[in-house]
Amino acid sequence: CGVRVQAARLHQRLLQQLRCGPFQRCQLRRLLCYSPGGQAGCLQHGFLLRDPHDGPDTRRALLELLGTCQEAPRPHLGEFEADPLGQLWQRLWALQDGGQVQVGCARVAPTREPPLHPVVPDLPSYVVFPDVDAAWSVLEACTPFIPEAQAVLDLVDQCPKQVWKGKFPVIAIEGLDATGKTTVTQSVSDSLKAVLLKSPPSCISQWRKIFDDEPTIIRRAFYSLGNYIVASEIAKESTKSPVIVDRYWHSTATYAIATEVSGGLQHLPPAHHSVYQWPKDLLKPDLVLLLTVSPKEREQRLEGRGMEKTREEAELEANSIFREKVEVCYQRMENPGCHVVDASPSREKVLQKVLSIIQNHCN
The missing domain is CATH 3.40.50.300 (P-loop containing nucleotide triphosphate hydrolases)
Known part of the structure; x- marks a missing residue:
């Protein structure tokens, strides 16, 4: 329970910070990831940030923001990009020892709508x-x-x-x-x-x-x-x-x-x-x-x-x-x-x- 409370407070703080400063020009949406099967505890709450200008400053600011998060587990930076065949991929980055390390890569594919809302x-x-x-x-x-x-x-x-x-x-x-x-x-x-x-x-x-x-x-x-x-x-x-x-x-x-x-x-x-x-x-x-x-x-x-x-x-x-x-x-x-x-x-x-x-x- 303490972990969930800590994660919720971090989530709220990130939301407030993503609405100001260098992110004001970006489009911000809530993002919900879930595991098929709908079991409690499988949800991951996050944010989808889209920079219309695709500027490097936005990515740099995001990494700096993640660097201020000392709570565990620390949030990841996910990037969505299409390959030459048009397939969409999500790459996950984490900060370790002052640098960024890729911790995940998965193809994004359509799936059936779950019988119940994931939450x-x-x-x-x-x-x-x-x-x-x-x-x-x-x-x-x-x-x-x-x-x-x-x-x-x-x-x-x-x-x-x-x-x-x-x-x-x-x-x-x-x-x-x-x-x-x-x-x-x-x-x-x-x-x-x-x-x-x-x-x-x-x-x-x-x-x-x-x-x-x-x-x-x-x-x-x-x-x-x-x-x-x-x-x-x-x-x-x-x-x-x-x-x-x-x-x-x-x-x-x-x-x-x-x-x-x-x-x-x-x-x-x-x-x-x-x-x-x-x-x-x-x-x-x-x-x-x-x-x-x-x-x-x-x-x-x-x-x-x-x-x-x-x-x-x-x-x-x-x-x-x-x-x-x-x-x-x-x-x-x-x-x-x-x-x-x-x-x-x-x-x-x-x-x-x-x-x-x-x-x-x-x-």
Whole structure:
């Protein structure tokens, strides 16, 4: 786990450096290499840099950049070139003792599209953690360079290892920004005289900005552990009154899947895939409601809000495909699934609809 965390931080640093200086004139794309068979751990993440002028300065700058990377394993410089017969080759170079050594050469050939997107088998290792231990090990590896990681672990450590829901119902309310989620959660809480909780909880939300700036594996571990802290609060409060939760595990998982699985809807894990299943060691809500509005209405509601956005929230506004992937992932969540609620009507009608669903599904 420590190696993956270190590699993710190196990957993010290289991305930042490839966007400035002598590389600004180049075209930069993400590059994903994988081994056929789709086994977890076979992925290699990198970057594809194309210099329109094919200048020697770019190659020299890349070698200098690799020379600054002291982490192990150190990244390689790969070059793609065609031979006189038109075949494409990839040559891999590594820096050793101040010089460059060729460490690989392979012909690039077309192959069949895999049945699943290559990152899907790897998702439980770094974005959709199946249990608290998987997320814990990630933040534990971060404690030497992120002091707040230890603070989060200390809070998780204070939570009981096993928690059970009380006799009162627990309702999680999900939805994209500007679907009325905040208003509905507060209104439902007032109507049912319920306790209103949020994920991530207030005890760690002060550190969201710190972890949002970190690589995916660290950011997702932070939000995953936040759900377990909320679960301990749910267990305590649900013995005394109903509990409304403003976002829970479904949000953590859907945004992670939609972000990491590149391409369109067809590349998402199919319905009933294990990645859509609720973690076995996380307290379940009795009911999950998903508020939706049309893209046009959501855009109108967002205008003039002037609120600071997370990386994912900004992506929702700029990228309609990403938004669609998030919505589809929400609808594919299972055990429990989401009850979709049209949040377009008036506030009063939406509240009546939500209360009716709760009455039908919860004692």
